[in-house]
Amino acid sequence: MSTNNLIELHQVTKRFPVGDGEFTALSDINLSFSKGEFAGLIGPSGSGKTTLLNLIGALDDSTEGEIKINGKNIANNSDEASALLRNEHIGFIFQSYNLLPVYTIYENVEFPLILQKIPKEDRKIMVLQALEWVGLKDIANKKPSQISGGQAQRVAIARSIVKKPEIILADEPTANLDSENAYKIMDILKNLNEELGITFLFSSHDSKVIKYLKRVISLEDGKIINDEVK
Amino acid sequence: MLEFLFKGLIRDKSRSVLPVIVVALGVSLSVFFVGYMKGMIGDVVDQNARFNTGHVKVMSRAYVQNISQKPLDLSLLDAEVLIKDLKHQYPEMNWVKRINFGGILDVPDENGQTKTQGIAGGIALDLSENSIDKERMKLGNNLIRGTLPKGAYQIILGEGLAKRMNVNIGDKITFFGSTMDGAMSFQNFTLAGTVSFGTSVLDDRTFIIDINDAEQVLDMVDAAQEILGFLPNDVYDESKIETIKNDFNTKMSVETDEFTPEILALKDQAGLRYMLDIANISTSLFSTLFIIAMSIVLWNTGLLGGLRRYTEFGIRIAMGESKKAIYKSLILESIIIGLIGAVIGTLLGLGLTYYLQEVGIDISDMMSQNSMIISNVIRAKVVPQQLWIGFIPGVVATLLGALLSGRGIFKRQTSQLFNELGV
Structure with missing residues (x-):
């Protein structure tokens, strides 16, 4: 395994208990991602895309194998250690935006920084900068219910990049958006990848997303069937 | 956060x-x-506590055995000496004599014939000018008509009883009852006032006379049916009361006489x-x-x-x-x-x-x-x-x-x- 890789998966298998037996969601996965990659996992439902994202995002433990982020094995991390890893190194973008409805746009973006205990003045600078990146600085005081789906996803992007993570995991980020907004979002993400050097890992079946990817990993029945660099 | x-x-x-x-x-x-x-x-x-039990009540042992009947013949004798002793032993307490008795109240017309008559319960307590017990009973505050007794053989009726007997202030009322020794007793009283105790059972059936008058009428001079004890400011404190009760009764336990005084606490009485x-x-x-x-x-x-x-x-x-x-x-x-x-x-x-x-x-x-x-x-x-x-x-x-x-x-x-x- 190369030590220059940001993410490394070595013979990773994930099995879930189902009734009396087990279901193998991922089988013997070997993958690595370098810093600054713009890669995606594609495949039909049940192929293991989300499970793989969960493992990389330290939301789940592999049954077998080794997962390293920045060279550190995250398998069997404690809940606190996994939380710290997510807080410091990983950002998430979701299909359904998942903004906290009672907080303003500004406060939603500010939240990851509060967890990092960054001083209020510094937080303000960072939040406004993140909102500027996604072009939403002027709606900072609005509530999620007052903005469109496209804007909400841009807020979610701002929230994920505000702490300047090394990795962003995006699970079907354009699934709820129309074509125009989907392209806008992908343009923003591509720019962030190029300007900030953030490593993006998508899970998607959307051709609009796939079009932007520099590396496409195809999964089927929990196995990698193709790994193509464009 | x-x-x-x-x-x-x-x-x-x-x-x-x-x-x-x-x-x-x-x-x-x-x-x-x-x-x-x-x-x-x-x-x-x-x-x-105010009307019946006190915080503690001192009675003869024999009286305690028949407390529900309130028998006058089982009263304590040499009451003044006993009260003096109680004051000495428990100086924080206020000790007062009370007599509860029953009888017939008869209201005569202008010809001396019975106009109205009825059975009533009497409470005798110290009604003298500086009486603490009088204050405790809040008689002044609860006066409906007339005044409190200012002389001998004056009587106060519960307002309900007064109405039932159709009497007015100044009317003569004759009490018929029995003395401590069981002899017949009667005495004329003048109605000084009426009170409302705020309790129907008392308002409709009770009259009050001065303890000295009662002692004369019931032939109970220097006797006490009940001696009530109250903690300072009439504030009830169960633990203090239990201490006093146990202390007194332990001291008296060596006595064998049925007229030996015994203390019952408030909670020991009236199913309280x-x-x-x-x-x-x-x-x-x-x-x-x-x-x-x-x-x-x-x-x-x-x-x-x-x-x-x-x-x-x-x-x-x-x-x-x-x-x-x-x-x-x-x-x-x-x-x-x-x-x-x-x-x-x-x-x-x-x-x-x-x-x-x-x-x-x-x-x-x-x-x-x-x-x-x-x-x-x-x-x-x-x-x-x-x-x-x-x-x-x-x-x-x-x-x-x-x-x-x-x-x-x-x-x-x-x-x-x-x-x-x-x-």
Whole structure:
């Protein structure tokens, strides 16, 4: 395994208990991602895309194998250690935006920084900068219910990049958006990848997303069937 | 983070207002219940102590055996010496003689023939000018007509009894009864005034005369049917009373004479021990049930709130907050909600209690056939216990609800929880 890789998966298998037996969601996965990659996992439902994202995002433990982020094995991390890893190194973008409805746009973006205990003045600078990146600085005081789906996803992007993570995991980020907004979002993400050097890992079946990817990993029945660099 | 949590709590009404209302209602009910019970118990204690039992009552052993009949022939003799001794042994107590007796009151017409007649119960107490016992009975405050007796052989009637006998101030009333030795006794009295004791059983059946007049009429000079003892300021303290009772009775235990004085405490008389114990147990039971019921309600509220907030928890996990930290924040929120609800509930409960303390509920219509010494006006009483009796359970129940409902976060695998959130 190369030590220059940001993410490394070595013979990773994930099995879930189902009734009396087990279901193998991922089988013997070997993958690595370098810093600054713009890669995606594609495949039909049940192929293991989300499970793989969960493992990389330290939301789940592999049954077998080794997962390293920045060279550190995250398998069997404690809940606190996994939380710290997510807080410091990983950002998430979701299909359904998942903004906290009672907080303003500004406060939603500010939240990851509060967890990092960054001083209020510094937080303000960072939040406004993140909102500027996604072009939403002027709606900072609005509530999620007052903005469109496209804007909400841009807020979610701002929230994920505000702490300047090394990795962003995006699970079907354009699934709820129309074509125009989907392209806008992908343009923003591509720019962030190029300007900030953030490593993006998508899970998607959307051709609009796939079009932007520099590396496409195809999964089927929990196995990698193709790994193509464009 | 605290500021962030506060904002969420204030803005999300279902997270704050509903639980606060639940806690406040529960706490206020609990606080009010305690105030109501204390008021009622206090009133029963006060009324019985003043009119009947004292905080302690000294009687002869033989009298104690037949206390329900109030037999005059079993009264204590050499009462003045005994009172002097009691004052010496227990100087903090106020000791007074009382005689309870019964007889026929006869009101004659202008020809000396019976106009009205009826059986009544008499209470003889010190009605002299500086009498503490007179003040204790609040006779001056409760005077309806006329004045208090200022001379010998003057009588006060309960207003209900006076009306029933159709007498006016200054009318002659003849008492027929029996002396301490069982001889027939009669004496004319002049009606000085009428009083309302605030208790139907007393208003309709009781008359009051001075203890010196009673001793003459009943041939009981230097005898005492009952000697009542009261703690300073008439404030009842069960433990002090029990100490005095046990001390006195232990000292007297060597005596074998049936006329040896014996002390009964307030709770030993008129079935009060049972009633007061039941009242105290029910108060404790209610508080315990309240904590359990509130915990279940708040657990349920917490569960529903928690389920509704799963998306939020999922987002927070994704942002890098640990399950432990989320659980801690839930507990912190519950403490804040519990405190706010408990403060509101306590104030509400105290307000209701104060209202009922000052205004009261008049139940005189229901008490007309009653034979217990219970006030015609139910009043609650504001007591220090109310400051914590609802407050602590309110906070504890909210906390318990959050602890139980929050366990769901730990029971699940992070990814399982995360997926359930629909994140």
